[in-house]
Amino acid sequence: MKEFTRRELLHAAALAAATGFLPGCSPTSLGPSPEELPGYEPGKALPWRNWGGNQGCRPALRGAPSSEDELAELLRSAPGVIRPVGTGHSFSALVPSDGTLVACDLMSGVIAADRERREAEVWAGTRLHQLGPALQAQGQAMPNLPDIDYQTLAGAVATSTHGTGPRFGSLSSTVRGLTLVTPRGEIIGCSRETNPEIFDAARCSLGALGVVSRMTLANQASFDLTETTSFEPLGDLLDDVEARRDRHRHFELYAFPHTEAGMAIATDEGRGEPSPTPEFEGDPLKMARDAFRKVGGLPLVGSALYEALVLRVADMPASVRSGPSYTVLTHPRITRFREMEYTVPAEAGPLCLREILDTIRRDRIPVVFPIEYRYVRRDELWLSMFHERDGCTISLHQFVDEDYRPYFDAMERIFRKYEGRPHWGKLHGLSAAELRGLYPRWQDFLEVRESLDPEGRMLNEHLRGVFGQSA
Ligand SMILES: Cc1cc2nc3c(=O)[nH]c(=O)nc-3n(C[C@H](O)[C@H](O)[C@H](O)COP(=O)(O)OP(=O)(O)OC[C@H]3O[C@@H](n4cnc5c(N)ncnc54)[C@H](O)[C@@H]3O)c2cc1C
Structure with a gap:
């Protein structure tokens, strides 16, 4: 690697550091620019x-009730949307309202x-x-996490919201019962046996039916996990992805755009020997972006150089994390x-990912953020992205200080071809x-929604667009 300077290699090393970030990493209408947000x-x-700094509002009232009765009273009298x-x-833009924002921060913890x-x-x-930790104290754990x-x-x-693993549905699919407080201040319990229609709508509701105050979760006995992250050629990984998906409790991969590099993350039950945490200074993904900007645009050789840098850095031993499930699944x-x-x-997952990567390369779309690829089990929830369909989720990221629209617009055309359902x-x-x-x-969802909120008090502009309802 004599042809690269040490500094270039350090920058590219950021791609490896990105593993510390990754594993566990509105309509064109795609949202307002930060300058349009209220200060x-x-x-x-x-x-x-x-969190992403692309949605904002100036609510007249911020309510933080500490009980269901307080919540019901707040909803009855709340101003605006x-x-x-x-x-x-x-x-x-699920949240913005210049009327009332309701946070359940004071309604927190395990009830029973x-x-x-x-x-x-x-x-x-x-x-x-x-x-x-609260569930661990009860000898329980959620089966999967984002x-x-x-x-x-x-x-x-x-x-x-979901994690990865074909045997696991989204978090919503683990809800066995919930309590919903409607904008009229009614407190409604629902489950498969009680108000089943509301239950099927409310487990993935976009917050459009009212405010959920509590829920009962189906958990399992607490357990340990060991996660192994390794770099591998992406082609090999994609050829083998379904076998690995079925072999491991959780499996996901990351694809590095403009390269043949892939990263596999396999997670299984039990305790393993963790590898030492790598030490890096700075923001690894921004360093990767610098590396891409430096070499990626060089005429003729640029993309080959960038790919060589990434593959060189990717030539490193697997890293291992281990511990209680909730500490390993999240990052x-x-x-x-x-x-x-x-x-x-x-x-359709492997084909769709290949088309995305080919398009990025062919159209020279400037993106270094690795693309995340996961599997989720089907469910029966009316508005779930996994409704009656086992799903493969493909996630695209762009830095907050870059315009994501050209990239996301181009990729959305591909997702549409595969009958993709967007994450809400x-x-x-x-x-x-x-x-x-x-x-x-x-x-069916719209009808349940209408029955619980006939005045449309829960609908902001974004949700009116989603549900096709005029103001
Ligand atoms: C860094 C990052 C990583 C992420 N990773 C994943 C991932 O791995 N997998 C995945 O699937 N998603 C992921 N997401 C997306 C995220 O999980 C979802 O957007 C989630 O809905 C955010 O939850 P929140 O508590 O921030 O709710 P908010 O974003 O504040 O609200 C989300 C929705 O919940 C509604 N809501 C909130 N409280 C209530 C209530 N009490 N009753 C009724 N409705 C309510 C709101 O009205 C809104 O419609 C990620 C997001 C970020 C920023």
């Missing part, structure tokens, strides 16, 4: 912003645990990172980004008519 102005209501808010980790049935009733505002654990339980459930995220994710039918919490440009065509129980 702080003395004398005006405090602005709210999401009412939107429930979790930790703002959605990229789509049934050791024999391995179920736990939990307040909706509980953060996932609080839930792991990449991160900053979200609230209710926020994650409202969008069918810190240190780089801010915006994200689009689509779920395509599981069997991530960016997409589908119309109400297109969404309706993807969900057989769409009309």
Whole structure:
């Protein structure tokens, strides 16, 4: 590798460091630009912003009830459009309202645990990172988790947030019962036996039916996991992906655009010997972007050089993490980004990913963020991306300081071809008519919604667009 300077290699090494970030890493209408978002102005209501910094609002009222009765009273009298808010980790405009934001932060923690049935009733505002240790204290654990654990339980459930593994559905599919407080202040319990129609709508509701106050989760006995991350040629990985998916409890891969490099993350039960944590200074993904900018654009040789750098860096031993399940399944995220994710039918996953990577290379789309590829089991929830279809989820990321639209727009055209369903919490440009065509129980959802919120008090502009309802 004499042809690369040490500095270039260090920059490229950031790609390897990115493994510390990754494993566990609105309509064109794809959302407003940050300049359009409200900023702080003395004398005006405090602005709210999401994690990705691409959604914001200036709510007249922020309510934080500490009981279901308080929540019901708040909803009856709340001004303007009412939107429930979790930790703002959605990229789509589900939350913004200049009327009322309702946070369930004060309704947090485990209410009761049934050791024999391995179920736990939990307040909706509980953060996932609080839930792991709280369930462990009861000898229980959630069977699967998303990449991160900053979200609230209710926020994650409202969008069918998921992890990876073909035997595991989304978090919403593990809900056995829930309590919903409607905008009229009714407190409604629902489960498969009680109000089953509301239950099927409310487990993935986009926060459009009312505010969920508590839920009962189907868990399992607490368990340990060991996660192994290794770099491998992407072609080999994709050829073998279905076998690996079936062999491991959890399996996902990352594809590095403009290269043949892939990263496999396989997670299985039991304790293993963790490898030492690598030490890197700075933001690894931004360093990778610098490397791409430096060599990627060189005439004729640019992409080959970039690929050689990545493959060189990727030539490293596997890394291992091990511990209680909730510490291994989730990961810190240190780089801010915006994200689009689509779920395509599981069997179409490899083909769809190949087409995405070929298009990025052919059209020289400037993206270094690795593309995440996971599997999720089907369910029966009316608005779940996994409704009656085993799914393969493909997630695209772009830095907060870059315009994601050209990249996401181009990729969305591919996802559409594969009948992809967009993640409700991530960016997409589908119309109400297109969404309706993807969900057989769409009309049933709208009818339940209408019956619980006939005045449309839960609908902000984004949700009116999603459901095709005029103001
Ligand atoms: C860094 C990062 C990593 C991510 N990783 C994953 C991942 O691995 N897998 C995945 O599937 N997604 C992932 N997401 C997306 C994220 O899990 C979802 O967008 C999730 O909905 C965010 O939860 P939240 O608590 O932040 O809720 P918010 O984003 O604040 O709200 C989300 C929705 O929940 C509703 N809501 C909130 N509280 C209630 C309530 N009490 N009752 C009714 N509705 C309510 C809101 O109205 C809104 O519709 C990630 C997002 C980020 C930023």
